[in-house]
Amino acid sequence: MSYDHVPDDGTNPLRRLSLADLRRRTSAKWRAYPPDVLPLWVAEMDVMPAAPVARALTEAVALGDTGYDSGTGYAQALDAFARKRWGWDGVAVERTATVADVMRGSVEMLKLVTGAGDAVVVNPPVYPPFFGFLEHEDRRVVEAPLGPGGRLDTAALEAAFRQAAAGGRRAAYLLCNPHNPTGTVHTRAELAAVAELASAYGIRVVADEIHAPLVLPGAEYVPYLSVPGAEDAFALLSASKAWNLAGLKAAVAVAGPGAADDLARLPEIVGHGPSHFGVLAHTAALRDGGEWLDAVLAGLDENRRLLGELLERHLPGVRYLRPEGTYLAWLDCRALGLGDDPAAVFLERGRVALTGGLPFRTGGAGHVRLNFATSPELLTEGVRRMAAALP
Incomplete structure (x- = not known):
């Protein structure tokens, strides 16, 4: 089957690029595996940039505006986006x-609220760099595994908070909201329970909310900083995932009112990290890219439904935890008898690359993460290849 002529209906950004187009890319998604492998793994979308983003970058190059980042335009754009999109004035x-x-x-x-040897609580299965970065910074990882259906488990959180804060040491909680890899979008009630527990045990919360703009129909993103009791927390937000800007690095750290003094202690050198092009691109996305984002969300919603149908037809043994947000599907493949690392089998026998579950730690064995931010045609081919890999 050829994918060189993917139908483009003019409205779905996920239907503009053929496989031949995509294979010209040099990013990780398209260079980590041989050309006969269909990559549905890393968090890159198969889209062209939103027009406002492309325009901002093109104009910067034309001006030779390739220096260092300056100003608060990114934060101002995020503030305006949050007010309009989420009715939140906390930025x-x-x-x-x-x-x-x-x-x-x-x-x-x-690093502002913990020191070497202090504990940080996480909710596995969770984004693997959580573990790598925490361990690199000499923080102790304390797990509070997700409960049934990929939801936060209050009892597990309380036990982890108690363990993390034992002996009066400083401790923190790295929250993923929405959650990667399950696509769970935490509810206001769940987040309020987190804030209550964090306050009771003296736990400082840092919320990774990079997928916040990617909440799909049927769910609602709730900023952690908007719930009662979260005043001393931090949130990290970005246009990176929603507008496919991973190669244009920049993000905004937001402190709650009770964390402002902590943020003021952030070393000036930390502000040297963002890319000027990244800031320009993210600012343009948040300010002018809403229509493009809506089109992407509609396409992702269609693909979310399609994936469920494809799995039911071709891989009925796979348990599909229907994501409420992100463009990532967490698939339970344990009933297929492919061992702890089914991604390795799908790659070897089916020539389709998925993200294996083991690096997500507890709850990851026997699972894979599939990126469905692609055309329906390539998603269909990916599931077909997975089915062909079965014994």
Whole structure:
């Protein structure tokens, strides 16, 4: 089957590029595996940039505007976007800092409120760099695994908070909201329970909210800083995932009112990390890219439904945790008998690359993460290849 002529209906950004177009790219998604492998793994979308983003970058190059980042335009754009999109006025520009990216920024916030040897709570299965960065910064990882359906488990959180804060040591909680890899979008009630527990145990919360703009129909993104009791927390937000800007690094750290003094201690050198082009691109996306984002969300919603149908037809043994947000599907493949790392089998036998579940730690064995931010045609071919890999 050829994918060189993907139908373009003019409205869905996910239907503009053929496989031949995509294979010309030199990013990780398209260069990590041989050309006969269909990549549905890393968090890159198969889209062209939103027109406002492309325009901002093109104009900067034409001007030779290739120097260092300056000003608060990014935070101001995020504030306006948050007010319009989420009805949230918590992005106070005076309580923000521009940082290199969400993960690095999360670490910098954690360094403000914890020290070497202190504990940080996480909810596995969760984004693997959480573990790598925390361990690199000499923080102890304490797990509070997600409960049934990929939801936050209050009892597990309380036990982890108690363990993390034992002996009166400083401790923190690195929250993923929405959650990667399950696509869970935490509810206001769930987040309010987190804030209550964090206050009771003296836990400082840092919320990675990079997927916030990617909440799909049927769910609502709730900024952690908007819930009662979260005043001393931090949030990290970015246009990176929603507008496919991973190669243009920049993010915004937002402090709650009770964390403003902590943010003021952020070393000036941290602000040297963001890319000027990144800031320009993210600012343009947030300010002028809403229509493009709506089109992407509609396409992702269609693909979310299509993936469920394809799995039911071709891989009925796979349990599909229907994501409420992100463009990532967390697939339970344990019933297929492919062992702890089914991604390796799908790659070897089916020539389709997925992200294996093991690096997500507890709850990851026997699972894969599939990126469905592609054309329906390539998504269909990916599932077909997965089915062909079965014994």
